Each structure stands twice: as C-alpha cells, then as structure tokens.
Amino acid sequence: MSGLHVAALVVLAAGSFFLLVGSIGLLRFPDFYSRCHATGKSDTLGVMLLVLGLILVEGFTLNSAKLLLILTFVGLTNPTATHALARAAFQIGLKPRFRRHDSGTSPEEKKED
Amino acid sequence: MFEYWFFVILAAALTVVISLPLYRVIAGPTLPDRMLGASAIGTKTMVLILLIGFIFDRVDMFIDITLAYAVLNFIGTIAIAKYLTSGKEKK
C-alpha cells in the first residue's frame, strides 16, 4: 500500500462521512429550508471528496479526466438544483419555520404539528 | 484484492446512507420535501454507480453511465421545480 492509497482511503472515508451527515440532516432538520442546507452543502462536498478519492485510486489516465469532469459538474449543478427547489417551494408559499424568541419554542417541539 | 473488498464495503455502506433519505421521500410532509429526498438519493446513486464500476473493473464504461445519470438527475430536479411553480399564483 503506497502513500497515495492511504490518502485515497482518508479522502473516501471523509466523503462517506459527509454523505452520512447530509442524510441524517435531511431526517433531523425541522423544516424544508433547513433540509436544503443539509443536501446543498454536505452532499456536494461528500460527492466531490468521493470522486476525488476515486481519482487518486485511478491515477493519471483518461478516466481520471472524466472523473474530474464529473466532479466539476456536481460542484456546479448540485447547489443550482437545491436553489431551484428552494425557490419553487418559496414561490408556492411554503413558509420557513423560525424559532420564536419570546415563547422559546424549540424546533424539536414544532416538528410534531 | 484489498481494493476490491474495500470498494465492496464502501458500496454497502453507501447503500445504507442512500436508504436514509427514502424515509423523507415516503413521509415528507410536503411535496418539495419529497423532491429534495429524491434528488439527494440521485446524487448519492451517482457515486454508487462509480463504485460498481470499480468493483467490476469496468471503470471506463461506468463513468459514461455516471455522467449521463448526473445530467439526468439535474435536469429532472429542474423540471420538477418548474412543474411545482407552474399554474400556481405567487402568494
């Protein structure tokens, strides 16, 4: 196992961690717009890191160039897609939830209604 | 051999991670929630397809599939976002 392989292992593990965080965030966050934060940021970084790890495994070939293309594409389109969904939701009148300062209702309590 | 098993384990873990947003797709209180879950599943599936390519040692073929899948996932999300806003007045 060379040093490059160790680096690839670390990057792949970090990418999987961020994908896991994105998934958990999608389940745990209280409203739609907060969930957008989870998929828009964590998933983008997770996929980019995983593809970067695969580039490290693959080495310097034509396949790596194509993988780099995928990496760029995901980095450009994933935030755009998230923004498109959030904008659509805002336009059809889905209201974001705020934490009320005076009564102190926590987001967890609001999840039930 | 080591790489093979590493990729198999990673793909299995990724399958578990992919199954989590499925709950949001089924139970999500609103339509945008469901769509967000579906798009998150699509993003992660891309990586799964790449890993399958590495497991079966046919990376060259599966990379092209992944590219097509990435484009389809993006276009699909945009189309659904357009569909959500069509025919409804802004409140």
Next chain:
Amino acid sequence: MSRVKKAFLKGTLLQFAVLLGLWLLLSGRIDLFHVSAGVFSALLVTLMHVRVNRHLYFDKGIAAGRSLRVVRLARYIPWLLKQIVLSSLQVAYAVLHPRMPINPSLVRFRVRLPNITARVILGNSITLTPGTLTLRIKDDEFLVHSLMEASHAGLIDGSLPRHVARLYGDKSADIVSEVKIFHKARHV
C-alpha cells in the same frame, strides 16, 4: 466592430472550443475519423445555438459592463473550496449536536453587480458558503435563508459579494445596500 458584437463572437468561439474539448475528452480517441466527426458535431451544435447566443448577448445584455477576469478565478476557486469545507463542517456540527443549535432567519439585500453571470456566480457561492441558501433573485435583490445567527455576517458586511465583484475587476467597497433581516415570513 462594437463591443457587444466582439463579446458575442468571442463567446461563440469559446463555446465551440469547449464543445470540441468535451468531445475529445469523452471519446478519448485521436484519429482522423473521430476528430473530424467531433469538429462536425461541435460546429452543428454551435450553429444551432447562435440564435440563443444572439438573444443572450444583444437582448439580455450578458456581456454588458465588465467582463470576467479568468486569472482572478485562480484565486477565487480555492477560496470557494475552503468555504465549502467550512460550511459542510458547520452543517455537520448542527446535525450531530443533540440540541441542534439553529436559528433560521431570512435576509434580503440589494447588491450592485456588473451583469447576469456575476449574479449566477454570487447565487451559487451563497448556497455554498456556511449557513446561507439563496431563495430568490429578482433583478439585483437577493433573498437568502440563513441557518444560524452568525452565518449571514459575511453577506451583510459585503465581503462575499466583494469577492465576486473583484472577479470582474470592480474594487469599490460598498456594493451591498438595503439589508433587512426577517424572523417572520409574512413580512417579506
């Protein structure tokens, strides 16, 4: 030749070059048949796209104002990558914290940017920087959803929009104005 026409020709040529490069990358074979087929396809797509380009450049004014300095992207992209990592770590902290320390709010502001492409770059950058998500872009008015109390600080003092404006060689200090923060959606 007018400036817009020059930008239009430059953009069309650039589009042809990018399409041809994409073809060469995806086919991966450099022989007479494949390269000539690639040139033919790229030319066909570019010609089909000329009317769209003409609309974008002459009616929508995509090249109005200053043009993008490609050299400055070399400094912007590493900065953006660092922001992506920071924002993902912040989301990870918020997700894994048992009490989930989030306090959502909406921020509305106006920003003076040279053209449409700059707005696209700023919109995507806002989504990728810590704790903020672009909800709506109407002309030069941005509506942003922010996850935590501290996360919209970089927008209000204008440091993020300044980074984007610097891509176009615009060094003026205050381009952000009319900042408003909402904690209730019906006031927007």
